[in-house]
Amino acid sequence: MDNKIPAVTMRDITKRFGSTLANDKVWLNIYRGEILSLLGENGSGKTTLMNMLSGIYFPDEGEIQIDGKDVVIRSPKDAFDLGIGMIHQHFKLVDVLTAAENIVLGLPGRLDLKAAAQKIREICDAYGFEVDPEQKVYDMSVSQKQTVEIVKVLYRGADILILDEPTAVLTPQEIDKLFAVLRNMRDDGKAIVIITHKMHEVEALSDRVAILRHGQFIGDMPTKKTNAQEMTNMMVGHAVTLNIDRPEPVNPKPRIEVKGLTVRSMDGIIKLDDVSFTAYSGEILGIAGISGCGQKELLEAIAGLQPVEAGSISYIDDNGGREELIGKDPLSIQQMGVALSFVPEDRLGMGLVGNMDIGNNMMLRSYRSGRGIFTNRKAPYKLAHQMVDFLEIATPSVETPVRRLSGGNVQKVLVGREIANAPSVLLTAYAVRGLDINSSYLIYDTINSQKMRGVAVIYVGEDLDVLLELADRILVLCGGKVSGIVPGRGAKKRDVGLMMTKLGGKTDEQ
Ligand SMILES: Nc1ncnc2c1ncn2[C@@H]1O[C@H](COP(=O)(O)OP(=O)(O)O)[C@@H](O)[C@H]1O
Ligand SMILES: [Mg+2]
Numbered sequence: 001m002d003n004k005i006p007a008v009t010m011r012d013i014t015k016r017f018g019s020t021l022a023n024d025k026v027w028l029n030i031y032r033g034e035i036l037s038l039l040g041e042n043g044s045g046k047t048t049l050m051n052m053l054s055g056i057y058f059p060d061e062g063e064i065q066i067d068g069k070d071v072v073i074r075s076p077k078d079a080f081d082l083g084i085g086m087i088h089q090h091f092k093l094v095d096v097l098t099a100a101e102n103i104v105l106g107l108p109g110r111l112d113l114k115a116a117a118q119k120i121r122e123i124c125d126a127y128g129f130e131v132d133p134e135q136k137v138y139d140m141s142v143s144q145k146q147t148v149e150i151v152k153v154l155y156r157g158a159d160i161l162i163l164d165e166p167t168a169v170l171t172p173q174e175i176d177k178l179f180a181v182l183r184n185m186r187d188d189g190k191a192i193v194i195i196t197h198k199m200h201e202v203e204a205l206s207d208r209v210a211i212l213r214h215g216q217f218i219g220d221m222p223t224k225k226t227n228a229q230e231m232t233n234m235m236v237g238h239a240v241t242l243n244i245d246r247p248e249p250v251n252p253k254p255r256i257e258v259k260g261l262t263v264r265s266m267d268g269i270i271k272l273d274d275v276s277f278t279a280y281s282g283e284i285l286g287i288a289g290i291s292g293c294g295q296k297e298l299l300e301a302i303a304g305l306q307p308v309e310a311g312s313i314s315y316i317d318d319n320g321g322r323e324e325l326i327g328k329d330p331l332s333i334q335q336m337g338v339a340l341s342f343v344p345e346d347r348l349g350m351g352l353v354g355n356m357d358i359g360n361n362m363m364l365r366s367y368r369s370g371r372g373i374f375t376n377r378k379a380p381y382k383l384a385h386q387m388v389d390f391l392e393i394a395t396p397s398v399e400t401p402v403r404r405l406s407g408g409n410v411q412k413v414l415v416g417r418e419i420a421n422a423p424s425v426l427l428t429a430y431a432v433r434g435l436d437i438n439s440s441y442l443i444y445d446t447i448n449s450q451k452m453r454g455v456a457v458i459y460v461g462e463d464l465d466v467l468l469e470l471a472d473r474i475l476v477l478c479g480g481k482v483s484g485i486v487p488g489r490g491a492k493k494r495d496v497g498l499m500m501t502k503l504g505g506k507t508d509e510q
Pocket of ligand 1: 406
C-alpha cells in the first residue's frame with residue numbers, strides 16, 4: 001500500500017470555528033480498494049475534516065490532493081466532479097419525492113426518470129442494495145433512506161465515499177447488510193471512509209484506522225495490527241475499561257407499580273403482554289431485551305404516550321398515596337415528575353429546535369412541562385452553563401445554535417435537559433446511542449447522581465454489558481412478556497442473554 005498514490009491526501013489541514021480549533025494541522029491519506037475507519041471522540045473534528053473533502057467547509061490552511069494532483073474544493077459540486085461523495089449524519093432527502101427523484105435532484109440536463117430508474121437498478125444489482133425507485137421517502141425506514149443517500153452519490157459517479165456515523169441509526173441486521181455492500185464497493189476499487197465509535201465495527205469492517213483527538217491527527221495503522229484497547233487509548237489519551245459505578249440504592253421505596261400491562265400496536269400486534277413489575281426510588285431498573293421486544297412501548301405507556309389495552313400503572317408518592325397514570329395525558333404525567341428521555345434514531349429529529357441555542361432549548365423544556373422553574377431568562381442559561389460544564393459539551397458558547405453542535409453534543413443537550421428537569425421518575429431510552437466512551441460515562445454519572453437523589457430510573461439501553469454494570473435490577477423482556485427480573489449485581493451475561501430469547505427465567509418479585 002505504501003508505494004500506491006493515495007486517492008486523497010490531506011496535508012496540514014487546519015479549520016477554526018471562532019475560537020474552536022476543530023482541525024489542527026491534520027494529515028490524512030485515503031486509498032482506493034481500502035476501507036478506512038476514522039475514529040475519535042465526539043467533537044474531535046471528524047465531521048469537520050470530511051466536510052472539507054465534500055465541499056461543505058473550506059480549510060483555513062493546508063492542501064488537498066486527489067490522485068496526487070493539487071485540487072481546490074469550494075462546493076459540493078467541486079467534490080462531486082472529483083468523485084467524492086459523502087453520506088451525512090442527518091439525511092438531506094426530500095420527503096415528498098421518490099427515491100429516483102431524490103437521486104437525480106439537481107443534476108443538469110433533461111429529467112428522464114425512466115432512464116434514471118434503470119441506472120439505479122444497475123447500481124443496486126452491482127453492489128447488492130435494495131431500493132425501489134418509485135418509493136416516496138416519507139414511506140421509508142431510516143435504513144432505506146440511508147441506502148438512497150448512498151445510491152445517490154454512486155449515481156453521480158463517486159468513487160471516494162465518506163459515511164459519517166452510518167451505523168448509529170441502524171439495527172444489527174441492517175448494519176450487516178451495509179457492511180456487505182461497503183465490502184463490495186471496496187473490492188470494486190472504491191475508496192471508503194467510515195466514521196464510527198464502535199470498536200467491533202472497526203475490527204469487522206476496516207482495513208486501516210486513523211485516529212483524531214481534540215482536532216489533531218494522532219496516528220493510523222492497519223486494523224490487524226491494533227486492538228480495541230489500543231485504539232481507545234489513542235482516542236481518549238488514557239486507558240479506559242468498562243467500569244461503571246453502581247452505588248447501593250439508598251432507602252428504596254416503591255414508586256411506579258405496573259400490573260398486567262397489555263399494549264397492542266395500531267395494526268393489532270401484541271407489544272406488551274401482561275407485564276408486571278415495581279420500580280423503586282433510588283434505584284436503576286434496567287430493561288433488557290432484543291430490539292423491538294416492547295421496551296419502547298413500555299416507557300411510552302408509563303409516559304402516557306401509548307394507548308393501553310389492559311392493566312394499571314400506579315404512581316406511588318412518598319407517603320404511599322397512589323395515583324393511576326393510565327388515562328392521564330402526557331403533560332399531566334410529566335407534571336407529576338415523570339420525565340421521558342428517548343433518544344431517537346435521528347438525534348436531531350425530536351425534542352430540540354436546531355436553530356435555537358442551548359439556553360433557549362432548556363427553557364423550551366421547562367415551558368412545556370409547565371413547572372415554571374425558570375422565572376427569568378437567566379435561569380435556563382445558568383442551567384445550560386452547568387450542563388455544558390458537567391457533560392463536557394463541546395460548544396463555543398451556550399448561545400451556539402444546537403444544529404451547529406456535533407451529533408454527540410446534541411445528544412448530551414437532549415439527555416441533560418430531561419435529567420436536569422429534576423424528575424422523580426426518569427424513563428430513559430438509548431441515552432448513550434452513538435456517543436463515544438467518555439461521553440457515555442458522563443451520562444452514566446449523571447444517571448447515577450439522579451438515582452442517589454432518590455429518582456426512580458428505568459433505563460433502556462442497547463448494550464447488555466452496560467446494563468450488567470449500571471442497573472440494580474434487570475427486567476428482561478422477550479416478545480412483550482417479562483421473562484424474568486434479576487439482581488444486576490452478579491448477573492451473568494449468558495443467563496440474561498438466554499432470557500432475552502426465551503421465556504421462563506427466574507424472578508425476584510411475586
Ligand atoms: N459549524 C460550526 N460552527 C461552530 N463550531 C463547530 C461547527 N462545526 C463543528 N464545530 C465544532 O468543532 C469541533 C469539532 O466538531 P465535529 O467535527 O463535528 O466533531 P466530530 O464529528 O468528531 O464529533 C467541535 O468542538 C464542534 O463544536
Ligand atoms: Mg461528527
